[in-house]
Every structure is written in C-alpha cells, then in structure tokens.
Amino acid sequence: MMTLRVLTVVCCxxxxxxxxxxxxxxxxxxxxxxxxxxxxxxxAGIESFGINVADATNLHRVLANHPQSLHGxxxxxxxxxxxxxxxxxxxxxxxxxxxxxxxxxxxxxELVVEARSVxxxxxxxxxxAEGPDAGWGPWDATVLRATDELYRDSFLSDESWxxxxxxxxxxxxxxxxxxxxxxxxxxxxxxxxxVQPDEQWPDRFPVGIxxxxxxxxxNPSPLTEPRVEPIHRDEWSDEVQxxxxxxxxxxxxxxxxxxxxxxxxxxxxxxxxxxxxxxxSTLSDRARExxxxxxxxxxxxxxxxxxxxxVARRVGMNDEEIRRVAIGATxxxxxxxxxxxxxxxxxxxxxxxxxxxxxxxxxxxxxxSELIDVVITVAGYRMVSIALNSIGxxxxxxxxxxxxLRR
Numbered sequence: 203m204m205t206l207r208v209l210t211v212v213c214c215x216x217x218x219x220x221x222x223x224x225x226x227x228x229x230x231x232x233x234x235x236x237x238x239x240x241x242x243x244x245x246a247g248i249e250s251f252g253i254n255v256a257d258a259t260n261l262h263r264v265l266a267n268h269p270q271s272l273h274g275x276x277x278x279x280x281x282x283x284x285x286x287x288x289x290x291x292x293x294x295x296x297x298x299x300x301x302x303x304x305x306x307x308x309x310x311x312e313l314v315v316e317a318r319s320v321x322x323x324x325x326x327x328x329x330x331a332e333g334p335d336a337g338w339g340p341w342d343a344t345v346l347r348a349t350d351e352l353y354r355d356s357f358l359s360d361e362s363w364x365x366x367x368x369x370x371x372x373x374x375x376x377x378x379x380x381x382x383x384x385x386x387x388x389x390x391x392x393x394x395x396x397v398q399p400d401e402q403w404p405d406r407f408p409v410g411i412x413x414x415x416x417x418x419x420x421n422p423s424p425l426t427e428p429r430v431e432p433i434h435r436d437e438w439s440d441e442v443q444x445x446x447x448x449x450x451x452x453x454x455x456x457x458x459x460x461x462x463x464x465x466x467x468x469x470x471x472x473x474x475x476x477x478x479x480x481x482x483s484t485l486s487d488r489a490r491e492x493x494x495x496x497x498x499x500x501x502x503x504x505x506x507x508x509x510x511x512x513v514a515r516r517v518g519m520n521d522e523e524i525r526r527v528a529i530g531a532t533x534x535x536x537x538x539x540x541x542x543x544x545x546x547x548x549x550x551x552x553x554x555x556x557x558x559x560x561x562x563x564x565x566x567x568x569x570x571s572e573l574i575d576v577v578i579t580v581a582g583y584r585m586v587s588i589a590l591n592s593i594g595x596x597x598x599x600x601x602x603x604x605x606x607l608r609r
C-alpha cells in the first residue's frame with residue numbers, strides 16, 4: 203500500500219473565535235495535481251461538475267489524484283448548483299451555513315463570492331455564522347434552521363418541512379434536502395484532504411463568533427409514515443418507467459427509487475454518485491459496507507441500514523460482524539483495519555474531519571485513491587441517510603431492522 207506524502211504548509215488562517223479542537227485544516231494532506239499534467243480524463247472529470255476547467259478549485263485539483271472520483275460525484279454537484287429548483291439565495295445560505303457548521307473555510311471562501319453576487323454583505327455573512335436567530339426574516343431563518351437540522355440531526359423537522367412546503371413544491375423540497383447535505387459532503391471532503399482556500403478568494407470565517415449550532419443531536423424519532431409516497435407502478439409515466447424498470451420486467455422496485463422518481467432530473471445524477479460508491483470505487487466490498495452501515499447507524503437511517511445489511515451478507519459479512527458495526531470500535535472481535543474504519547466514520551460524523559492520528563493510520567493501509575474513496579463513501583451515504591430520514595422512506599416488508607442497541 204502507498205503511504206501518502208504530507209506537505210506541511212505555513213498558512214495564516216483567521217482562527218479568532220474558533221474554539222480549540224474545532225478543525226480548520228492548516229496542512230495539506232493530499233497534494234493538488236498541477237494543471238500542467240492534467241489528462242483528458244481529469245479535464246472531463248472537472249467538467250462533469252458543470253464548470254470550465256479554468257474554474258477548477260483546489261478541491262477539484264485534489265480529487266484529480268483520482269479522476270474516477272471526479273466523474274462519480276461531479277454530475278450531482280453540477281445539478282444541485284446549476285439546475286436545482288431551489289433559489290440561488292437559498293442555496294448560498296445553506297452552503298455557507300453548512301460550511302460554517304462543518305468548519306470548512308475552503309467551501310466558505312468559494313461561496314462568499316457567490317453570496318456577494320446576490321447582494322449579501324459582510325454583516326449578512328456574519329449573521330449566517332451566528333445562525334437562524336440572528337435577525338433574519340422568517341423565510342431566511344427557516345432555510346438556515348433547516349440546514350442546522352440536516353447537519354445536526356440528519357433529518358428535517360416537521361416544522362421546517364411544513365414551513366418550506368408553503369413556498370416550495372415536492373421537487374424543490376427534495377432539492378433543498380440534497381442541497382444542504384451536498385454542502386456538508388463537500389465540506390467533509392475539503393476538511394479531510396486538507397484542502398486550502400483558493401488564493402483568489404480572500405474571505406475567511408468571521409471572527410469572534412461561537413460555533414453555536416453544535417449542540418447535542420436531537421436524535422428524532424423516525425417517521426412512521428412517508429412524507430413522500432413512492433410512485434405506484436400504475437401511475438408511472440414513460441420517463442419513470444425508463445428510470446425504474448427500463449427492461450419492462452415487472453419486478454419489484456425499492457421504495458427509495460420509487461420515491462426519488464418523483465424528481466427524474468435529480469434521480470439521474472444521484473444514481474451516478476450512488477453507483478460510483480457502490481460499484482466503481484477502489485474499496486473492498488467489506489470496507490465499503492462497514493463504512494456505509496456505520497454512517498447509516500449514526501445517522502439513524504434504518505432504511506439505509508436495512509438495505510446494506512442485505513448487501514453486507516452477500517459480500518460475506520455474518521450477522522455477528524454486522525451487529526459489531528452498530529456497537530462500534532470497542533466491540534470485541536474487530537481486526538485492526540475494521541476497527542479503524544469504524545473510528546473513521548465516527549470522527550467524520552462528529553467532526554466532519556479526521557484527526558491527524560487517524561489519517562496517518564489510514565494512510566498505512568490505503569493509497570491516495572482509496573483514501574479519497576473512504577471519505578466520499580462516508581460523506582455520500584451521510585447524504586443518503588439525511589434524504590431517507592427527511593422524506594420518510596419506509597422499509598419494505600420483512601427487511602432487517604436496527605439491532606436492539608442504544609444509539
């Protein structure tokens with residue numbers, strides 16, 4: 203296995219007001235790929251984000267170490283930033299709030315440029331960091347509070363769903379959930395890889411503001427009825443038929459897919475990202491399923507857990523190993539790598555970053571491409587958990603449930 207080179211850089215970040223232990227990466231963990239050696243595949247991967255290669259950010263340059271990852275996550279990012287049915291202002295509010303909560307100064311700095319283009323000034327940026335109770339109007343406060351809930355609870359509360367439903371239709375509601383979770387995902391990637399803010403974006407976090415929204419997770423009870431019903435087969439349009447059963451087999455379709463089919467233009471790029479993580483990533487089947495099961499457990503997504511218990515069994519994990527995932531890193535019976543993977547998920551879920559010690563250990567097992575895929579897997583399935591919880595996707599009959607353990 204390749205041990206990742208670490209480049210220490212001297213970086214003067216505006217850390218005033220950031221509590222000790224909250225992580226803003228000051229050290230590059232994965233070196234960006236210089237543009238002079240970009241291949242056609244790298245350029246195409248960057249373009250899959252819906253941008254010109256000249257507009258690539260430091261995060262894109264880091265992901266260029268593993269071009270397949272660009273192709274895997276780019277289409278969904280492109281949809282959410284360019285074709286989403288959510289207003290640009292709401293996207294910016296959610297993105298900046300998520301970046302603040304996750305302590306990702308790289309994502310924050312990029313979004314400030316867009317924020318200024320839609321009329322937000324320094325005082326507005328400061329109030330975004332202060333949170334939904336910092337003098338916002340009712341709608342903007344709702345958008346910021348929704349971001350806090352998606353980040354903290356992996357769930358959009360009944361009240362936020364109700365308020366947003368007064369202005370947004372079903373497809374827009376789905377977009378707002380994926381928008382918030384996309385920015386959490388990008389922040390987790392930037393933090394974990396040590397991505398630095400691009401030089402052309404001078405803005406940094408406002409100083410002297412406590413990270414107030416990191417109170418204990420509310421651990422809300424799962425919905426017992428779906429907020430969004432799966433589309434029944436007799437209601438399928440030709441477009442939905444193409445998405446869910448292109449061969450016309452008449453086979454059963456998972457509730458997740460029949461629900462997301464309400465929004466075909468979101469369905470397709472989300473499926474690309476899902477397929478990348480499940481099929482095309484560099485990780486072993488066992489490692490992938492440990493990561494997915496653990497983040498599903500931590501996020502309280504029983505649907506995600508249930509589906510991946512079945513996958514884990516198919517790839518050779520027994521029920522004792524699967525239960526061990528829920529117990530955590532202290533469970534008896536882990537091999538060193540399995541235990542490390544559990545710790546990786548726990549740190550990413552709690553801190554949106556990996557500690558230096560955990561990163562160093564992980565680098566002893568994995569190449570650069572595999573390290574990238576570890577974080578994409580956890581962050582990508584945190585997104586899935588948030589969506590499943592928030593739209594209330596219900597388990598199919600006779601599917602595995604959460605083990606009888608305290609979360």
